[in-house]
Amino acid sequence: VTPEGGRLLPMASPSASGSQPIFDRIGIVGIRLIGGSIALAVRQRWPACLVIGVDDKSVLEVAQRMHAVDVSADDLTMLSDAQLVVLAGSIQDNLSVLKLLDEHVNETALITAVTSSPSIDVSLAAKFPHRFSYISGKLSGDEVSGGIMQARADLFSGRKWLLTPERVNSNEVVDKMSKFVSELGAIPTIVDSLSDKKEKA
Numbered sequence: 001v002t003p004e005g006g007r008l009l010p011m012a013s014p015s016a017s018g019s020q021p022i023f024d025r026i027g028i029v030g031i032r033l034i035g036g037s038i039a040l041a042v043r044q045r046w047p048a049c050l051v052i053g054v055d056d057k058s059v060l061e062v063a064q065r066m067h068a069v070d071v072s073a074d075d076l077t078m079l080s081d082a083q084l085v086v087l088a089g090s091i092q093d094n095l096s097v098l099k100l101l102d103e104h105v106n107e108t109a110l111i112t113a114v115t116s117s118p119s120i121d122v123s124l125a126a127k128f129p130h131r132f133s134y135i136s137g138k139l140s141g142d143e144v145s146g147g148i149m150q151a152r153a154d155l156f157s158g159r160k161w162l163l164t165p166e167r168v169n170s171n172e173v174v175d176k177m178s179k180f181v182s183e184l185g186a187i188p189t190i191v192d193s194l195s196d197k198k199e200k201a
Helices: 033-045 058-065 091-098 119-125 171-183 192-201
Strands: 024-029 050-054 071-073 084-087 110-114 133-138 160-167 187-190
Touching: 024 033, 024 091, 033 050, 058 071, 091 110, 091 187, 110 119, 119 133, 160 171, 171 187
Parallel strands: 024 050, 024 084, 050 071, 084 110, 110 133, 160 187
Antiparallel strands: 133 160
């Protein structure tokens, strides 16, 4: 069933490929089950893509042994040149990181979260620097929490990945994020933001 206001987009089969990455440099904050699985899937799909991991040192040591990340740090400075920043921590952790991104990310980056709260996302998106686009996200299914040791590249296969464009600078940004999700094996589904729903009401 498609969520109210949502539309399903085509799903691609994830496989190792020499194709050009959708994003050349991806920063992932929170390398646990979801963040680690995204990292592994990206490394499998686009070997040329640089995956930047941000988490506690103990977690990053495991991630490096699993070859989930290329470079890592326990602070946000490594995200300076990231084109896509994925927030894969708890809602509270993501909230804290969102407030600091303007200071650390130089690129005209796309910011997305995979554990989102609509009310928080709307208020934060309004305060974002205009050089950033923000798309909140939420995965379907029960397997959404766990540690790095449970991470696997096929975690998203066949699962709906809800995407809500809270504030984007162009439709191209939404298309790129939808394609990225699809290439990881998930089914991207665009859902109206709360502000869009109010305008349509």
